Amino acid sequence: MVKTRRIITTLLRLLALGATLSATVVMVTSHDSADVLNLKFSAKYTNSPTFKYYVIAEAIATGYSLIVLFLSSKSLVWRLIVILDVVIAMLLTSSISAALAIAQIGKKGNSHAGWLPICGQVPKFCDHVTGALIAGFVAAIVYLVLNLYSLHAVLSPLFPVKP
Amino acid sequence: MVKTRRIITTLLRLLALGATLSATVVMVTSHDSADVLNLKFSAKYTNSPTFKYYVIAEAIATGYSLIVLFLSSKSLVWRLIVILDVVIAMLLTSSISAALAIAQIGKKGNSHAGWLPICGQVPKFCDHVTGALIAGFVAAIVYLVLNLYSLHAVLSPLFPVKP
Incomplete structure (x- = not known):
């Protein structure tokens, strides 16, 4: 049972790392430019503080996922990993919500605030961001x-937890 | 130890409920209007899908916090509450990030996208949103x-968990 759990967890972590x-x-390679009324209009992720936060958060999660994959066989830091997983999940949720x-x-766009949509001008940028x-x-x-x-495993008496 | 833990948890839940x-x-009572170039310009939270999501998420969290406060003495659903707490925390993180x-x-505003700031026109709305x-x-x-x-309590061997 512990072995199946470890395989599933490792697969999930690999998937998260790839994502x-x-x-x-x-996001970093997203770039497009357009000429509107002779004005050069360039779109990249650094134009928006939210997209910068998105890149930083995803990069942190990538680094964390990579480190945990190498640590997973050692059980000493296992408790810390359960807690850090929750923190990283919140960081990812926060970044994706803000970027969305x-x-x-x-x-x-938002007609009430007078904000026009920009995807018509910079479609390549929008595709990358999507x-x-x-x-x-x-x-x-x-x-x-x-x-x-992992919470289910911790809380359920049917799955004995390796300390 | 279990009693101290319950008091702290209840206080935290009351604080979360109030917040x-x-x-x-x-957010629901936020409202302001301005006349810009003879055009009536009205700002309320329903103008933005993100703010609507914010209100729904905060309302769900309010209802959940209220229910859990009345359930806290019963231990049957305790495991479910630990898991639902994580889900609600993510919902709150998601809504606050998007609204921020x-x-x-x-x-x-965002000068690159041509989006102008609106707080100058509708300061009362902005104060409410803040x-x-x-x-x-x-x-x-x-x-x-x-x-x-609660994760610390679940994971630490020093704090025996009431099943």
């Missing part, structure tokens, strides 16, 4: 599942 | 502390 790594790379809110305005957001969303879901799975 | 309730009420991202644009965001931020932090506290 956060893709999210970081795709901005992307929604970029896509649809890809990065999908990857980040997958990562957040995987971390949520990972947390529920 | 999410204030966040909901303050929109509020940041409302306050500072208040709601501070309350929501407190609620998210309280739920994070609550989670870390």
